[in-house]
Amino acid sequence: MPFEEIVISYYLKEFWTAQSRQLHAHSSSFLEQNVAQSSTRILCGEQANTIQIFALAHYLLFCAFRRQIVHSPPKAPQMPSHVQNNNDPVLIFTMKWGGLYGPHYVNNLARGVKKHLKRPHRFICFTDDPKGLDNGVEAMPLPELGLPEGHNDTRWQKLALFRKDLMGLKGTALFLDLDLVVVDDLEPLFEIDGAFRIIRDDDLFRSKPLRKVNPSRDAFLHSVGNSSVFRYEVGAHSYILDTFVADPDTVTNKFEISQQFQSDQLATHAHLSYWPKEWCVSFKNHCVPRGFSSYFAAPSLPEGARIVVFAGSPKMDDALNGKGSKWYRRIGDVSWLKSQWMNAS
Incomplete structure (x- = not known):
């Protein structure tokens, strides 16, 4: 050789x-x-x-x-570069239709956001009735779901936020339900990476041991996001609405509520990620002392909480006005939370 x-x-x-x-x-x-x-x-x-x-x-x-x-593991979804630029205004969305919530819910929420978010932002309320909204709130009509003829079920109205063209709006949006209270800095919600961030629904509730009887169902429910608070890029997840509109009967028969379907679609496209557990807390399960200990201590804010969500009962209006107690669970002084909601100094 x-x-x-x-x-x-x-x-x-x-x-x-x-x-x-x-x-x-x-x-x-x-x-x-x-x-x-x-x-x-x-x-x-x-x-x-x-x-x-x-x-x-x-x-x-x-x-x-x-x-x-x-x-090779898939690359983690990257936060859009413009989110990191504090000079670009972000979008804050909420929705109000029907008579369940008055305009003061929108106004108080907008003031809470203004107090706890220093970067430039637009506060937009999609509504069928703009009367009574403060000047700082941009009122826009409810976006259309685009359901086929003969389908008039608007319970899943929130899915319209995933239209490819949402009234010409562009950029990063944080959606907030009306029945929540902003209690601390919202800046980290725009700094954390991920294509789509949402509350894990299980993080707001106590464990449900009986769900373990059906492991596959339990695993799915554990993956479901609670759509009270989520951040996304406008127009980037239009597949959610497109899939729903293509066959609304099949979707509504398979999924109990819209956030289950929404989470399933996001997971299928590898876009589903969650907020840190301590950021969004349940008033009933995290602020109110458990059981009879609630007779000896008032509700308090857990460390690290940024948003208090009223998931289930009691409703926010009841809890903030001294109602909603049960024989096994007393709701004590919540003046600190009511002050945050009304933005008293």
């Missing part, structure tokens, strides 16, 4: 011996395991020639490339 071929063969042998051992350590298929074992024996033996080495080199290159494609 010529001297040059001996040198090339030696260095190829050393290099591909290391590669084949690495393949053996990390490969997942039976074929790759066998080839790795065989190639190691050939390359470490005295019978290896240049043709064998080159043939194995090509195959090991293929396996390494395949392993890179198949086994």
